[in-house]
Amino acid sequence: VAQERIMAWLNLLQTHRVVLESIEAKLGVAAGLTAAEHEVLARLAIAEGGRLRMLQLANLLLLSKSGMTRLVDRLVGAGLVNRTTLPSDRRVVYAEITRSGRSALQRSMDAFADGVDEAFGRHLSDADVKTLRRLLRKVLEGSGHWEEERCSPRLRTAV
Amino acid sequence: VAQERIMAWLNLLQTHRVVLESIEAKLGVAAGLTAAEHEVLARLAIAEGGRLRMLQLANLLLLSKSGMTRLVDRLVGAGLVNRTTLPSDRRVVYAEITRSGRSALQRSMDAFADGVDEAFGRHLSDADVKTLRRLLRKVLEGSGHWEEERCSPRLRTAV
């Protein structure tokens, strides 16, 4: 019934909170990063030239433009990212991962994977994970919010 | 592989954002409530006597004590909830839903169900919903965060 749908949503909400909290705890002690900061570094590291436009980043993380400006502000302040402009179109600002950013990412990468595994993956079989992903994809596609690059990035292992 | 787990988590994150946004939009226009505010009203409406302790509410919504204090502040300001104290233990504060709160809930209830259905349930079969819920429950139980009352409340239809 409809009740079942509502409770499924309730459980998704709770799972989100619980798992995120666990991931952020691990990331915090290992690299002093929030989950969002880690994801920016991870996205930049696999991008062509180690850089992405601000708007592209905001889109990938489902964040507002101004939210991304502030997030990058923090990363620049920590020396993990630079802002760059190319002469071709000087309206566009690129965020570019620094050498220091790549080494921070190496540390946070393991913490992140640990966090995901501990709170999320450990209790699910490989088949469960596949099923879960298939269902979530169905939801996202159904509401028109699936984008290959955002939802299914090729994750390079090499940093 | 581990990649698959990470992407499953990524998709959960995105689904959470997308569905929540849709629900809040519906709740906003229909009743001027956020999702958290709606859930407080819903929890109070099915509770014995229409009231719950602040700490119990915070636990149900996975919010901090102070976060719940402020959330109830807003609901009291809107006249949807009252604060009460019983003589048995005057340290405890109860949030109690008002008549006005119940009528607001009647409006927000439908909007909420619509939002869940539209962004979340519509694209999943009944079997899919059941499967999804089973997997999420597995995650929550595995990490020791499943609590029957919080994760599987009996949802009375009568308000």
Next chain:
DNA sequence: CAAGATTGAGGATTCAATCTTT
């Protein structure tokens, strides 16, 4: 004027400190 990004103001949440009652 439109696109891309940043800034200012305001809202929601958390941690640590405080207040009241037991």
Next chain:
DNA sequence: AAAGATTGAATCCTCAATCTTG
């Protein structure tokens, strides 16, 4: 002293307005 709740300071986010370049 401990339990329950609130308050103050700080963080992070969003919306609307603004600035710069095309």
